[in-house]
Amino acid sequence: MESTVTLAQVARAAGVSASTVSRILNGTAKVSAEKREAVERTLAQLNYQPNVLARSLASGKTMSIGVLTQDISSPFYGDVLRGIERGLTNSGYHPVVISGHWRAQEEVEAIDFLVSRKVDAMIVLGGVAPDEQLQQVASYMPLVALGRSVPGLTQQCLRLDNFAGGYLATKHLIDLGHRTIAHIAGMPTHRDAQDRLAGYRAALEEARLTFDPELVLEGDFLEQSGFLAATRLIDSRKMFTGVFVANDQMAYGARLALYRRGLRVPEDISLVAFDDLPSSTFTTPPLTTVRQPTFDMGLAAATCLLRMLRGAPSWLPPMGPELVVRESTTRRRG
Known part of the structure; x- marks a missing residue:
């Protein structure tokens, strides 16, 4: 050696x-x-x-940024993490990533772990950890939260308008002439899922279309749940010509279920989703979806933290949802 x-x-x-x-x-x-x-x-x-350890002891800094994500294997969070890494490039700081899996106790323990490792700042991606814990952490280190709003930390939180995104997706189908529109939602305990469902209902109400609870099925934001929800929807014999799926990953599963049952997208069923993951450009057909600028959100979070570490005020740019129209939706026939 x-x-x-x-x-x-x-x-x-x-x-x-x-x-x-x-x-x-x-x-x-x-x-x-x-x-x-x-x-x-x-x-x-x-x-x-x-000697990094010796230098950190001397400076009081570890040059590390704690990042609490929910699922490190998720392409959604993966794209946010890429943005964070890009934002920290050449800064001397490096991310320390840990997953919380949408379980409050696991997230609490993950945050405690990062604090115990003396990270210099923290980025929290969504999650269900108590606001009080994030407020406490923010009292002694720079903290930025993405995908959630924390009382008292509004200047350090970046949350897309999921209600507006759900409304945009559903209105797009309505504008194409669809009148029976199903929705594959996320977990009912998830704020993003609640807001996207509310946006779906608002678009229906605005168009004076009846909300049918039997056309709303629950998933968990993963591909398999989208496949199972779409399968149940088809088996229910309920008529529908369009589907708004609460995220791209579930839409991939729903697309497969439709294919397995001989239903063509978009000729028979128009499909619109939410997130605009990089792979959504390459599905068959390419997926119409509401763009959530995941990479840019990660980049903005890292840039904001670096500002705060220099003693400057926190600042996060406003970001809104944007409908990206591709080939998975078309005008209703007949």
């Missing part, structure tokens, strides 16, 4: 004091260009790796 190169060894090889090397590494040294170049050349030649 290679021995660790020490700061003293670098100093001897460069012909300077150890304190000078330390100040150059920290960016606080006022030395000649020749001396700085000699030190930097020696650092490279000896492949010097700074």
Whole structure:
């Protein structure tokens, strides 16, 4: 095993004091260009790796950002995490990611774990952890929440208008002439699911279409639940020509169920969803969906935290839902 190169060894090889090397590494040294170049050349030649633990003890910073996500395997959260990573690029900070799986106790423990690891700031992606816990954490470190609103932390929260998104998706089907529109919803305990269902109902009411609770089925935002919900919907013999699915992943499952039953999209059933995941461009047919700018949300969260770590006020840009029309919806025939 290679021995660790020490700061003293670098100093001897460069012909300077150890304190000078330390100040150059920290960016606080006022030395000649020749001396700085000699030190930097020696650092490279000896492949010097700074002791991160020692530096964190000295500075009081771990240069880590805690990120509480819900499901690290989810393409939705994966895209948000990509945005966070991009936002932290070249900042010196690195994300420490842990999943909460939409279970309050698990999220509480995950947040406690991140705090115990002395992260310098925290990003919370959705979830059901108590507002009080997030308020407490925000009292002693920068915190940004995506996908939820926390009382007292409005300037540090970014939540898309899910009601407006559900309304846009449903109105799109109505504008295409559909009058019997089913909805595959998310979990009833999930705020996003509640708001998207409310938007669906509002669009129906505005068009003076009767809300039929038998056309609303519950899923859990995963593909299999979309498949099972669509299968139950078909088996119910209820008439429908359009379906608004509460997220893209469930829409993938619903699309498969329709295909298995010989129903064509969009010729027989128009399908619209919510999220606009990267893969939705490549489904057959490409999926009409309400765009949630997941990557941009992650990027904005990271940028906001870096501002707060520098002592600047928190700021998050406004982001609204946008309908992206592709080939999974068409005008109702007949």
